[in-house]
Amino acid sequence: MVMFAFRRFLQLIPVFFGATLLVYFLVFATPGDPIAALSGGKPMAPAVEAALRAQYNLDQPFWIQYGLYLKNLVTLNLGQTFSGQEVSAVIARAYPVTARLAIMALAIEAIFGVLFGVIAGLRKGKLFDSTVLVASLVVIAVPTFVLGFVLQLVVGVKLGWARPTVSGAAPWNELILPAVVLGLVSLAYVIRLTRTSISENMNADYVRTATAKGLSRRRVVVVHILRNSLIPVITFLGADLGALMGGAIVTEGIFNVPGVGNLLYKAILKGESATVVAVVSILVIVFVVANLIVDLLYAWLDPRIRYV
Amino acid sequence: MRFSRTSKALGLAAVVALSLSACGGGTGSDTGSGNAGGDTTKVITANNTEPQNGLLPANTNEVGGGKVMDLLFSGLVSYDAKGATVNELADSIETTDSVNYTIKIKSGETFSDGTPVTAKSFVDAWNFGAAAKNAQLNSYFFESIKGYDKVSAEGSTETAMEGLKVVDDSTFTVELAQPESDFPLRLGYTAFYPLPESAYADPAKFGQNPVGNGPYKLAADGWKHDVSIELIPNDKYKGPQKAQNGGITFTIFANTDAAYTEVQSDNLDVLDQVPPSNLQNFQTDFEGRFVNQAYAGNATLTIPSYLPEFQGEEGLLRRAAISMSIDRQQIIDKIFYGNKKIATEFTSPVLDGYEAALPGSEVLKFDATKAKELWAKADAIKAWPADKVFTVTSNIDGAGNKEYITAMTNQIATNLGIKAELNPIATFKESRNLINSKKLTGGSRAGWQADYPSLYNFLGPLFGTGAGSNDGDYSSAAFDAKLKEGLAATSVEEGNKKFNEAQEILLKDLPVLPLWYQAAQGVWSNNVNTVQFDWKGVPMYYAITAK
Numbered sequence: 001m002v003m004f005a006f007r008r009f010l011q012l013i014p015v016f017f018g019a020t021l022l023v024y025f026l027v028f029a030t031p032g033d034p035i036a037a038l039s040g041g042k043p044m045a046p047a048v049e050a051a052l053r054a055q056y057n058l059d060q061p062f063w064i065q066y067g068l069y070l071k072n073l074v075t076l077n078l079g080q081t082f083s084g085q086e087v088s089a090v091i092a093r094a095y096p097v098t099a100r101l102a103i104m105a106l107a108i109e110a111i112f113g114v115l116f117g118v119i120a121g122l123r124k125g126k127l128f129d130s131t132v133l134v135a136s137l138v139v140i141a142v143p144t145f146v147l148g149f150v151l152q153l154v155v156g157v158k159l160g161w162a163r164p165t166v167s168g169a170a171p172w173n174e175l176i177l178p179a180v181v182l183g184l185v186s187l188a189y190v191i192r193l194t195r196t197s198i199s200e201n202m203n204a205d206y207v208r209t210a211t212a213k214g215l216s217r218r219r220v221v222v223v224h225i226l227r228n229s230l231i232p233v234i235t236f237l238g239a240d241l242g243a244l245m246g247g248a249i250v251t252e253g254i255f256n257v258p259g260v261g262n263l264l265y266k267a268i269l270k271g272e273s274a275t276v277v278a279v280v281s282i283l284v285i286v287f288v289v290a291n292l293i294v295d296l297l298y299a300w301l302d303p304r305i306r307y308v
Numbered sequence: 309m310r311f312s313r314t315s316k317a318l319g320l321a322a323v324v325a326l327s328l329s330a331c332g333g334g335t336g337s338d339t340g341s342g343n344a345g346g347d348t349t350k351v352i353t354a355n356n357t358e359p360q361n362g363l364l365p366a367n368t369n370e371v372g373g374g375k376v377m378d379l380l381f382s383g384l385v386s387y388d389a390k391g392a393t394v395n396e397l398a399d400s401i402e403t404t405d406s407v408n409y410t411i412k413i414k415s416g417e418t419f420s421d422g423t424p425v426t427a428k429s430f431v432d433a434w435n436f437g438a439a440a441k442n443a444q445l446n447s448y449f450f451e452s453i454k455g456y457d458k459v460s461a462e463g464s465t466e467t468a469m470e471g472l473k474v475v476d477d478s479t480f481t482v483e484l485a486q487p488e489s490d491f492p493l494r495l496g497y498t499a500f501y502p503l504p505e506s507a508y509a510d511p512a513k514f515g516q517n518p519v520g521n522g523p524y525k526l527a528a529d530g531w532k533h534d535v536s537i538e539l540i541p542n543d544k545y546k547g548p549q550k551a552q553n554g555g556i557t558f559t560i561f562a563n564t565d566a567a568y569t570e571v572q573s574d575n576l577d578v579l580d581q582v583p584p585s586n587l588q589n590f591q592t593d594f595e596g597r598f599v600n601q602a603y604a605g606n607a608t609l610t611i612p613s614y615l616p617e618f619q620g621e622e623g624l625l626r627r628a629a630i631s632m633s634i635d636r637q638q639i640i641d642k643i644f645y646g647n648k649k650i651a652t653e654f655t656s657p658v659l660d661g662y663e664a665a666l667p668g669s670e671v672l673k674f675d676a677t678k679a680k681e682l683w684a685k686a687d688a689i690k691a692w693p694a695d696k697v698f699t700v701t702s703n704i705d706g707a708g709n710k711e712y713i714t715a716m717t718n719q720i721a722t723n724l725g726i727k728a729e730l731n732p733i734a735t736f737k738e739s740r741n742l743i744n745s746k747k748l749t750g751g752s753r754a755g756w757q758a759d760y761p762s763l764y765n766f767l768g769p770l771f772g773t774g775a776g777s778n779d780g781d782y783s784s785a786a787f788d789a790k791l792k793e794g795l796a797a798t799s800v801e802e803g804n805k806k807f808n809e810a811q812e813i814l815l816k817d818l819p820v821l822p823l824w825y826q827a828a829q830g831v832w833s834n835n836v837n838t839v840q841f842d843w844k845g846v847p848m849y850y851a852i853t854a855k
Contacts, residue, residue, distance in 0.1 A: 032738030038360070038445070040370055043769070043776020045447045047440035047462040055443070083361050084512055085533065093533060149565075157572045164569035168535035168559070256566035258534045266562070269705065271737055 079274030098259035105183030117194020136188035238294030346853025362515020366437025391761030391843030603845030661804030699750035782819035
């Protein structure tokens with residue numbers, strides 16, 4: 001088990017370098033001149049332009065640019081944004097906000113998703129089950145930005161129950177609305193996954209055995225059915241954490257959350273390699289670690305799974 | 309030149325128009341600074357974007373930083389709501405030949421840290437801004453000063469421009485490289501603000517926590533990046549724009565849609581830009597709490613002079629034909645919901661010296677029959693290739709660009725019987741690349757927002773031979789001569805007359821086709837009294853009072 005985790009951590013190294021190389025190249029290859037855009041179309045003195053190009057190594061060929069980036073990375077220097085801020089400082093501001101948002105969204109979808117899924121699965125074909133199925137279908141069909149704008153207008157502006165946007169410090173309570181919007185689509189998937197899984201396992205042999213042993217229905221459902229039914233759900237949630245952190249661009253835009261999505265979007269438009277690479281690399285690490293945790297959880301959920 | 313590059317989150321619904329629009333009725337009847345009876349102690353909240361650079365005068369060239377700089381600093385002159393120049397720190401600016409200027413500054417003025425503002429504060433700041441080694445984005449603003457070419461040359465280590473001389477604590481002289489009568493008008497622009505001595509030790513650090521001499525100062529730890537910028541009144545400020553509120557807190561918004569909902573729910577006091585998706589309804593959402601007024605900016609269509617089809621006699625005919633085939637009013641009404649004003653020349657109606665009906669301006673009026681006639685005449689000289697498409701290049705990351713250019717090319721195609729279409733470019737930086745490298749194969753979207761209130765600012769930098777923002781490579785000896793005469797004129801009226809004569813040449817040559825004048829749409833919450841917007845379309849923050 002420890003060896004397994006250790007090996008997975010070692011795998012991070014090539015993944016990390018591969019990701020930085022790929023992302024750095026993609027930003028490099030996007031057409032357009034970031035320095036020309038910096039001037040906003042106004043003229044720029046040639047000396048100023050040359051100095052800025054040299055400052056961000058934009059006058060160098062790709063391999064030298066990437067090499068210089070890696071060299072700085074080794075000394076934990078993530079470089080500077082075009083506005084002269086340290087990328088590490090920018091990221092340190094944005095990541096906690098997005099992490100809070102993503103964790104809340106994940107909590108909402110895990111708690112409500114599993115709860116509704118279990119009830120629907122146990123009462124297959126009944127009114128509750130049909131209602132949840134139709135509701136989740138609607139949520140999946142409606143794009144996130146529509147949900148976001150509608151909830152913002154109704155809850156934030158018309159009813160005044162919450163601030164329509166998130167204020168600077170992004171406290172937990174203000175993040176509830178954006179987290180609901182962010183988690184809603186995945187919530188629908190979690191409900192459907194749990195429901196299917198539960199209703200399948202209800203007919204499994206070990207459930208019949210457990211019931212025949214005379215165990216209480218409660219124990220059969222919670223310990224036997226639920227535990228085994230959670231494997232696909234956990235897999236989904238693990239992968240979703242990364243998606244929630246990296247994919248919050250639309251939600252963060254609607255609610256003006258100063259997080260990673262906004263940061264990444266602006267940096268891509270500006271062609272700011274240092275920021276894009278750093279943000280994406282950390283997202284890659286989040287993905288890998290989340291998947292590792294999921295793999296370790298399998299063994300706990302299903303004792304038949306062993307790691308060597 | 310400031311092109312719209314509104315950052316929009318992906319997939320926002322119904323993005324229809326550029327946020328700026330035309331003149332006409334707004335409220336704003338309560339002009340003048342005295343919103344009598346307002347609460348002057350409350351902090352006002354307003355929207356902003358994250359400044360792109362540290363807050364140094366010569367390095368701030370975009371709106372997000374500019375709004376903050378203009379409150380933190382004051383220059384030799386300032387502009388009132390209508391764009392008229394008033395002396396701020398200058399006691400007098402004198403010249404007899406438009407080349408040599410003697411500038412006297414008021415005594416007893418200080419920066420917010422208590423150090424005095426002297427002649428040296430200006431001279432050092434301008435030298436700092438111009439010197440190549442400091443790589444300041446606005447350095448070209450000093451190009452008229454004698455010696456600029458030496459300090460700004462690549463690799464130059466010179467740090468002082470020959471044309472700037474400190475006479476005593478309150479006097480300095482400026483020698484320009486050539487006569488420029490509108491030089492004093494420029495001195496209210498951000499690039500010309502003074503800097504305290506403490507700025508030079510570590511300019512980057514200073515830019516994060518600037519010390520200025522304006523109506524406001526930065527609160528302690530006031531700039532929280534990507535979140536907010538807090539300004540508090542500067543009690544050492546003695547000028548005409550004294551703060552009438554307890555401070556301004558700018559909240560950084562990634563897009564204006566979010567800010568709009570905040571004003572609707574009274575969480576934000578002032579929004580200076582109504583998002584495109586609300587252009588249709590903001591006047592009813594904010595009855596009595598909105599402004600819709602023209603400012604010093606315009607939108608144009610550039611047709612580069614290096615395109616072979618648009619040269620010579622037939623080129624002139626084709627330019628005129630395209631101009632007359634565009635029904636500007638229809639686009640304004642259908643796409644911008646009437647929130648812009650049709651252009652009749654190359655500058656802006658808010659400027660001193662503006663003439664609505666210059667001789668030759670008929671060429672900007674919609675006339676499909678005449679357009680077709682002119683196009684046929686051009687074809688008689690040299691035929692337009694049958695399969696050639698007239699393209700208009702534009703970045704489409706700015707909201708609304710795609711819609712109006714598609715409408716425009718459709719009009720051109722229908723009215724002239726040729727093929728015309730939008731050449732969409734994904735990002736602003738990419739489109740600048742195409743334009744800068746002179747690789748356009750058709751027209752391109754352009755626009756100008758004034759840096760300082762002067763007709764010249766809309767003409768010289770855009771159409772002068774070899775000028776910095778002359779994207780279409782226009783060159784006309786007659787036009788250059790008129791500009792030169794205008795700059796050498798001894799009075800502003802005389803100069804404006806020459807500039808308008810220069811515009812008559814442009815109306816014949818049509819290096820760009822003027823489309824419409826921009827207007828600012830702003831809204832405010834129930835918590836503040838009427839907000840006045842200035843000639844640049846920026847709210848006059850210092851005069852806002854709480855209810």
